[in-house]
Amino acid sequence: MSNTVEIVELTKKFGQKVAVDQVSFAIAPGEIFGLLGPNGSGKTTLTRMLCTILKPTSGRAYVAGKDIIREAKAIRKIIGVVPQALTTDLDLTAWENLDIYGQLYAIPKKERRERSEYLLESVGLTHRAHDLVATYSGGMRRRLELARGLMHRPQVLFLDEPTIGLDPQSRHVIWEILGKMLQQWRLTILLTTHYMEEAEYLCRRVAIIDYGKIIALDTPSGLKKTLPGTDVVEMTLCPALEPGAVEAITAKIPGLHRVEVGDGLHSFYVDEGSRTMLPLIDVLRAGGHQVEKVVVRELSLEDVFIHYTGRSIREEEPRKISWIIGAGMPQTIQ
Numbered sequence: 001m002s003n004t005v006e007i008v009e010l011t012k013k014f015g016q017k018v019a020v021d022q023v024s025f026a027i028a029p030g031e032i033f034g035l036l037g038p039n040g041s042g043k044t045t046l047t048r049m050l051c052t053i054l055k056p057t058s059g060r061a062y063v064a065g066k067d068i069i070r071e072a073k074a075i076r077k078i079i080g081v082v083p084q085a086l087t088t089d090l091d092l093t094a095w096e097n098l099d100i101y102g103q104l105y106a107i108p109k110k111e112r113r114e115r116s117e118y119l120l121e122s123v124g125l126t127h128r129a130h131d132l133v134a135t136y137s138g139g140m141r142r143r144l145e146l147a148r149g150l151m152h153r154p155q156v157l158f159l160d161e162p163t164i165g166l167d168p169q170s171r172h173v174i175w176e177i178l179g180k181m182l183q184q185w186r187l188t189i190l191l192t193t194h195y196m197e198e199a200e201y202l203c204r205r206v207a208i209i210d211y212g213k214i215i216a217l218d219t220p221s222g223l224k225k226t227l228p229g230t231d232v233v234e235m236t237l238c239p240a241l242e243p244g245a246v247e248a249i250t251a252k253i254p255g256l257h258r259v260e261v262g263d264g265l266h267s268f269y270v271d272e273g274s275r276t277m278l279p280l281i282d283v284l285r286a287g288g289h290q291v292e293k294v295v296v297r298e299l300s301l302e303d304v305f306i307h308y309t310g311r312s313i314r315e316e317e318p319r320k321i322s323w324i325i326g327a328g329m330p331q332t333i334q
């Protein structure tokens with residue numbers, strides 16, 4: 001079997017609830033594969049099955065050629081897991097956390113020390129190595145979790161929401177660390193996330209999962225190519241567009257494919273946003289609309305998600321966050 005992870009019609013039911021529904025895909029050796037989906041879409045359940053902690057209801061899966069049901073023990077030796085919930089011990093120092101983990105994998109003392117030094121340096125925690133984890137910020141603890149998951153040099157790494165709850169700056173620090181580590185090691189990674197930017201930044205291919213089903217799978221750019229248009233012109237209009245007016249505007253602007261209105265924000269899906277924007281504004285003004293704020297941006301994975309599911313990936317957060325992310329939140333990483 002040439003793929004490092006091979007999943008065939010994997011299904012997990014909790015009572016009547018189908019958490020993972022006939023999922024099939026494969027991950028090539030050395031690939032970073034992203035599983036992108038909203039809360040409750042089945043990402044953790046799928047990851048837990050591949051890590052052999054949860055038995056599937058039906059279907060098959062193989063990690064490094066080994067069957068997740070019959071060869072669970074062998075799989076556990078070669079995988080690293082960074083779970084969604086933080087699990088490093090708060091009452092121990094970073095150094096102690098890594099050392100105990102190394103002992104569980106029977107790594108000799110000298111090697112444990114060398115690996116801990118190297119990993120703590122890689123995640124920027126050398127200066128805090130002997131402080132209790134209880135005194136760490138969220139970003140620091142996430143970085144320690146990542147180091148711990150790599151302590152036994154796994155072939156395959158499962159990262160379940162590695163930056164959840166972190167501010168954008170701390171998230172970028174983790175991305176950079178991961179990027180650097182991947183240049184040095186040949187690791188195969190399954191990363192779950194509900195941050196589109198994360199999937200786009202880190203992953204070669206991305207599967208979008210919703211209600212337990214894979215609804216699209218390709219490279220980020222391949223996924224975007226399946227959508228009509230290349231850019232989105234976002235604007236606030238006063239008064240807002242009536243649903244009936246949309247068709248008339250679409251007819252007047254060549255290259256305008258779709259209009260979406262939500263929370264007062266109008267999103268026009270167009271070809272070549274910088275060229276289409278001015279005629280679009282002219283038409284809207286001629287129709288008696290005041291154009292208040294205009295942003296032109298490239299299509300994102302968020303747009304891909306909306307296209308396939310009809311709703312935003314962020315159920316609890318307003319959509320506008322997707323384009324202010326990276327603009328610099330005040331919090332800093334220690």
Ligand SMILES: Nc1ncnc2c1ncn2[C@@H]1O[C@H](COP(=O)(O)OP(=O)(O)OP(=O)(O)O)[C@@H](O)[C@H]1O
Pocket residue numbers: 014017018019037038039040041042043044045046084194
């Ligand atoms: N042990 C369990 N018993 C019953 N239902 C469960 C169990 N674990 C998960 N579920 C349900 O399965 C569905 C998928 O959950 P899962 O944790 O896999 O989603 P997720 O995509 O990881 O979500 P999140 O982004 O919030 O972490 C949810 O409806 C969840 O309530």
Ligand SMILES: [Mg+2]
Pocket residue numbers: 043044045084160161
């Ligand atoms: Mg989860």
